[in-house]
Amino acid sequence: MKCPFCGSDNTRVIDSRPADDNTSIRRRRMCDECNKRFTTYEKVETIPLIVIKKDNNREQYDRAKIEAGVLRACHKRPVSAQTIQEVVDKVETEVFALEAKEIPSNTIGEFVMNEMSKLDPVAYVRFASVYREFKDVDTFMEELKRAINS
Numbered sequence: 641m642k643c644p645f646c647g648s649d650n651t652r653v654i655d656s657r658p659a660d661d662n663t664s665i666r667r668r669r670m671c672d673e674c675n676k677r678f679t680t681y682e683k684v685e686t687i688p689l690i691v692i693k694k695d696n697n698r699e700q701y702d703r704a705k706i707e708a709g710v711l712r713a714c715h716k717r718p719v720s721a722q723t724i725q726e727v728v729d730k731v732e733t734e735v736f737a738l739e740a741k742e743i744p745s746n747t748i749g750e751f752v753m754n755e756m757s758k759l760d761p762v763a764y765v766r767f768a769s770v771y772r773e774f775k776d777v778d779t780f781m782e783e784l785k786r787a788i789n790s
Contacts, residue, residue, distance in 0.1 A: 643671035644678055661729055689735070690742045698742070706731055706752060713767035717760050727755045761788070 641651045648671055655668035664683040670676070689701035707728045714724055731751045735743060749771045756764040768783045 641669060641680060643674060643676065645676045646671060646674040648673035691748065692742055692744045694745060703728065703732055709752065709767060713756060713763040714760065717763050719760055719763060727759060730755055
């Protein structure tokens, strides 16, 4: 494993334990060159999941895209990085629990919307505005009312 600080290949595992969700292993590592510590996670490699986009194009599932969307929605909101990771973990668990080889992107979007609604109302509306592609103020207001009433 390469050190993210100095790029050295000389790193070693100093602690290993199951992660919170028990589907991965958290490894604490230390670089022998710069003596800095960092954490890695080891997960079981699964069969590639294909996401069917709105335009019917297909692409491989990418956790980073979900993470980026949630991060953008939570920008300057009182939501910790740990909480964001937990949301992404929950969505990913739901996606893989379907045990499908292909999944529509709108299904993933609905999973994210569900988690965002529990997280932060402003972040939820931000995510919804991009995900639902609001065309006018009326549809935006409908989503705001939905967020207020839930």
